[in-house]
Amino acid sequence: MSRTFRRKNQQHDYEWVLIDWKSRIPGVRSPRHDPRSVLGRKAIAHYHSDSQMTMSSTAPRWYRKVYDHRLRTRNNRQMSKWFRDPEFDPVFEVSHRHDANYSWW
Template sequence: MSRTMRRKNERYEYTWVLKDWDLYIKCGIRVRHDSRSSAGRNAIAIFHSDKQVTMGTSAPRWYRRLYDRCRRTRNNRVMKHWLDGKDFDPLFEARHRHGANWSWW
């Protein structure tokens, strides 16, 4: 199902989207754009384009390598104990594409 069909009749509350975050972070002044102004339409377009600050970047490569290596080591250790005849059910940590990114944030 496409994203457009899922969001077809969805109603959004744009209070935090229309907030001028640069001015708020620098000066502490709360300014809210009008949804029909060019700045407001731009903020809404960025919100709907799925290009958020956290989505645009991922964890550094060195951290992702370290995270994957630790996970592989834990899984190999569990497999070794199970193959040695220990009486327990092996429980492996499944790989997920965003696992390192989620733990980084």
């Protein structure tokens, strides 16, 4: 399913996107870019690009690899304990596609 189809009816609130973060002064209302200006269109384009981390994005690849390796190691240890002692009752942790993402956020 393409991203365009998934986000077909999605509404965006650009309040935080259009803030001019470089000229922001603490305690003073921050200036905003006009959404039709060059800087405003650039900020909106960066917001919609995949070059930034958001809450809906996945964990970094390096973190997912480490997380999956730990899970595989735990399960392999349970299996080896069971091989050594058939009376041992192994408890395996089931891998889920989003486990690393849940622990990342």
